[in-house]
Amino acid sequence: MKKIFDYSLIMSAGSGSRMSPLTDYIPKALVCYKNKELIDRAITIHQSVSSNVFVTVGHKKELLTKHLVNKGSFNLMDTSGHDNVWWVFNSVMKEVDKPVFVSTCDNFADINFDSILSSIDLSSIVCLLILVDSGGERCGDYIEEKDNSVISIGREKTKNLCSGFQIINPYKINQLIGEQKSFRDLWESLIEKNALNCISGSISNWDAIDNFDQIAT
Numbered sequence: 001m002k003k004i005f006d007y008s009l010i011m012s013a014g015s016g017s018r019m020s021p022l023t024d025y026i027p028k029a030l031v032c033y034k035n036k037e038l039i040d041r042a043i044t045i046h047q048s049v050s051s052n053v054f055v056t057v058g059h060k061k062e063l064l065t066k067h068l069v070n071k072g073s074f075n076l077m078d079t080s081g082h083d084n085v086w087w088v089f090n091s092v093m094k095e096v097d098k099p100v101f102v103s104t105c106d107n108f109a110d111i112n113f114d115s116i117l118s119s120i121d122l123s124s125i126v127c128l129l130i131l132v133d134s135g136g137e138r139c140g141d142y143i144e145e146k147d148n149s150v151i152s153i154g155r156e157k158t159k160n161l162c163s164g165f166q167i168i169n170p171y172k173i174n175q176l177i178g179e180q181k182s183f184r185d186l187w188e189s190l191i192e193k194n195a196l197n198c199i200s201g202s203i204s205n206w207d208a209i210d211n212f213d214q215i216a217t
Contacts, residue, residue, distance in 0.1 A: 008102065009103075010103060011105065012105035015059040016028025016031070027057075029042075030067060043071070053074055058081070077091055084182075088180075098169065100167065109204065116167075119199060122167060129199075130165040131162065131198050141155070142156060149194065150190075160200055
């Protein structure tokens with residue numbers, strides 16, 4: 001059965017400093033949550049919808065690389081020393097003129113892709129943020145939107161929170177804006193171009209593992 005995406009990418013190169021001291025010894029992606037490593041939870045989501053899964057490695061990359069090699073065939077991308085947006089502008093992915101499903105390694109959800117596909121023409125998007133209603137209980141990037149177009153992003157809590165899942169077209173991004181230092185900068189630049197879209201109501205059972213207390217309970 002043909003997958004929805006030809007390519008997807010899991011960002012798992014960060015240091016996970018908020019989970020120190022555990023992440024002083026292992027990458028955040030290998031932190032165990034409910035008896036399963038974070039990266040393995042992310043892989044399950046990506047493999048269900050993507051033919052080719054890329055994984056970024058950086059902090060403690062030797063440990064994560066060994067884990068992934070033992071799990072199967074993945075396209076590993078070393079982004080050591082760079083922000084998590086670096087690969088959009090500096091890797092082979094920058095030439096991909098197709099929708100790419102992207103997430104961090106520490107966000108989990110049931111995503112209704114049928115709902116997304118029935119509402120959005122993915123071939124036309126530059127960047128689509130998949131939003132979740134957190135009830136205003138979580139910190140993060142909150143969205144003001146109108147007719148599925150993002151108007152602003154900030155920390156002031158609204159109904160719509162960035163879930164950590166997005167669909168991007170790297171080629172279109174590179175054609176539209178210059179290299180950015182973070183995804184937040186990328187989103188802000190796309191807002192100026194009226195090129196940042198969003199969709200809500202397509203996620204359930206969402207969670208994000210942000211700190212040590214969440215795995216210690």
